[in-house]
Amino acid sequence: MELREVAIFTDDVQTTARFYERAVGEPVFAEESKALFDVEGVEVLVHETYDPSDGDLPCEDHYTFEVEDVDEAFARLSEKDLSVYREPADYDWGRSAYFRAPDGRIVEITSA
Numbered sequence: 001m002e003l004r005e006v007a008i009f010t011d012d013v014q015t016t017a018r019f020y021e022r023a024v025g026e027p028v029f030a031e032e033s034k035a036l037f038d039v040e041g042v043e044v045l046v047h048e049t050y051d052p053s054d055g056d057l058p059c060e061d062h063y064t065f066e067v068e069d070v071d072e073a074f075a076r077l078s079e080k081d082l083s084v085y086r087e088p089a090d091y092d093w094g095r096s097a098y099f100r101a102p103d104g105r106i107v108e109i110t111s112a
Contacts, residue, residue: 001109003065004042004065004110005042005108006042006044006063007045007063008061009048009060010047010048013032013034014032017046020035020037020046021037024044047059057086057098060105061105063105063107064096064108066109066110066111070088070094070109070110073097073109074097084097084098085099085100085106093110095111
């Protein structure tokens, strides 16, 4: 399991993206609603906050860990009594599942 992404949601993408640009360098992708930075192989995604519809993923800061097989990792982690937020499903970026850490943060596991 490797850290793949840190997602940061904000009402002011441009200001937040400028901060990260000064801190870590030019974004690899940028538009009005999001910017993506590569920090030694870890993606830092700055994304505009939105009102999620039913079924949408929440727009909350979260960490993403890449695993070889989401379903296998989900089964293994679920056996450890971790709080499941979303079971494995396919998304535009690949297959992901989500857990809630005790502090309320979302932790995603994904495979490309």
